[in-house]
Amino acid sequence: MHESYVSSVFDWNLEEFKESCPSLQLISFSNKSFLYKQGEKCANVFLIKDGIVKLSHITMQGNELTYALLTGGDVIGCLDVCNTNQGMQESVEALTKADCYRIECNDFKRLMARQASFSSAILTSIYIHKQKIERKLIATLTQPVKQRVITMLLELAQLFGTRCVHGFSLEIFLTQQELADLVGASRSVVSTVMNNYRELGILDYTREQICINDSALTSIEFSSVP
Secondary structure, eight states: OHHHHHHHHHHHTHHHHHHHOTTOEEEEEOTTOEEEOTTOBOOEEEEEEESOEEEEEEOTTSOEEEEEEEOTTOEEEOOOGGGTTSBOSSEEEESSOEEEEEEEHHHHHHHHHHOHHHHHHHHHHHHHHHHHHHHHHHHHHHSOHHHHHHHHHHHHHHHHEEEOSSEEEESSOOOHHHHHHHHTSOHHHHHHHHHHHHHTTSEEEOSSOEEEEHHHHHHOOGGGOO
């Protein structure tokens, strides 16, 4: 996967990168701590080494919207060196313990210019992330909620799940509101879909985890779910 490749390139060249980037530090963030918050100024780039972080945005009405989950190899923070004085548009919160390389924005820019392999890995990572956003937008406009929910759960299982007796158990806890934000639907509709899938034996969930039955998923017809 691109995430592990980006992290590997960085780890392999870490000592050399430190010489080029005096600001480079490995920072550990505890569960539920923030890398930065919406509205704060940020002059750093964060490359996630491992762990899971949540991107969210507070609307003008005061509602928090979760719109992405990122993991090892993804890059966040101030990528625009011309706008380091502007407030960030999102909050970034660790959902697990997360280790991140923090680099001052100008150092990151110089590193990209000097290190072709690293620059290529980062651009590939950003491109794949862009593709995910485009697929999500197309799905929101063209697919029913029930299909968007199961597609998102499968994606999360591949990224963050561990094998269990039923299939996959997600290592992270998501509220139904966070899942609804990720699929672009209301919480009440997602709740109904989740209950239907539980009745069909596709998944089970508690307040702490979601367990996905992969054998059931291979045979289920989405049209059979009301």
